[in-house]
Amino acid sequence: MKLSKSIVAGAVGLSLALSAGAAVAKDFRLGLITPPPHVWTKAADAFGAELAEKSNGAHTVQVFPSRQLGNEAEMLQQLQTGALDMAFLTVAEVSNRVADLGAFYAPYLVNDMDGVAKILRSETATGLLDQLPQQIGVVGVGYGSAGLRQIASRDTVESVSDLSGKKIRITPFAPIQDFYNLLGTAPTPMPLPAVYDAMANGQVDAIDMDLELIWKLKYWEHSKTVVLSNHMMFPMVGLVSARVWAQLSEEDRALVRELMAKHVDSTIDTFVAQEPKFLEETRKTGVSIVEVGPEFFGDAIDQWNAAWEKKTDALAALRKEAGM
Known part of the structure; x- marks a missing residue:
């Protein structure tokens, strides 16, 4: 169950009223949904190792990958109450509560991973994190990313009409759900661990x-086509519970912020660097790869932009950062 904004604001206010420097558990718990081999999980492990080193063992981080602590909505609620110390969450989940994110x-806000880096390291992106403590009871320290989004299909795809009515697994958040609804598909939220079997059956x-x-x-084992579209970025954000943050000394806050920001940014x-390799390895599997651009999606992109321009001024600001 989502916490109301008034409850979150009250909790944050109470937390921030506490004097910094109160005792906290030395072993922080950090949750995320990705499996151990994923870039995000490796970054979380590296953050924990460096925090232990730089704090001379005063602080350690126990990483819980693969949704061990629940899905992202559940982990966010745990962050709000202080039951969870830290998390690397998709910006998708946060955007369900903070529309600006x-x-x-936005489809084709960027064209490649260099564009992703430019946007996520921009002043506009950094400024959006300022909303998080009061709105949802977490402190955002920086952004990371996964690769650009593609579509892997069990069937042959030559045009967008081949996707019409098809059940497409998505991460459950409004921007991507809107996009696939506009395409006339049936967007189907599903946790990552269930995807392989869902494709197989x-x-x-x-x-x-x-x-x-x-x-x-x-996933290519059950795909006839990979639509190489690069249609959307997929950022991640490093978060600390505002309740936990309030109990840290200024020195520890600075250390946690510096190191977590460093390691999420490293992703x-x-x-x-790795996107070309991932494409090369995918090509080696023999799956059919169909390269497309914005025109593939017809007027769905313009319709998405028109709807979201009414929801947030951040879209125009990010477009400016992207040089659009």
Whole structure:
């Protein structure tokens, strides 16, 4: 159950009223949905290792990958109450509560991973994090990213009409759900661990996914076509519970902010460097790859933009950062 904004604001106010420097558990718990081999999980492990080193063992981080602590909505609620210390969450989940962050998912806001890096490191993107403590009871320290989104289909896809009415697995958040509704598909929310079997047994017809996971988690084994569209970025954000943050000393806050921001940001560079490799490995599987651009999606992109321009001014600001 979502916490009301008034409850969140009250909790944050109470937390921030506490004097910084109160005792906290030395072993922070950090949750995320990605499996151990994923870039995000490796970044979380590296953050924990460096925090332990730089704090001379005063602080450690126990990482819980693969939804061990629940789905992202559940982990966000745990952050709000202080039951969970830290998390690397998709910006998608946060955008369900802070609409401005949905602007990151504008179709073709960027064309490549270099564009993703430029947007996520911009002043506009950084400024959006300022809303989080009061609105949802968490402190955002920086952004990371996965690769650009593609579509892997069990069937042959030559035009967008081939996707009409098809069940497409999505991450459950409004921007991407709106996009696939506009395409006339049946967007189907589904947790990551269930995707492989769903593709195998036909529970879904296609998936919205990045190249890394299409290759590493072998979704290509049940795909006839990978639509290489690069249609949307997929950012991540490093979060600390506002209640936990309020109990840290200024020195510890600075250390946590510096190191977590460093390691979530490192995922951007990883995908900038590795996206060509992920594409090469996907090609090696023999799956049919159909390269498309914005024209493939018809007027759905303009319709999405028109709807979201009414929801947030952040879209115009991010477009300016992107040089559009």
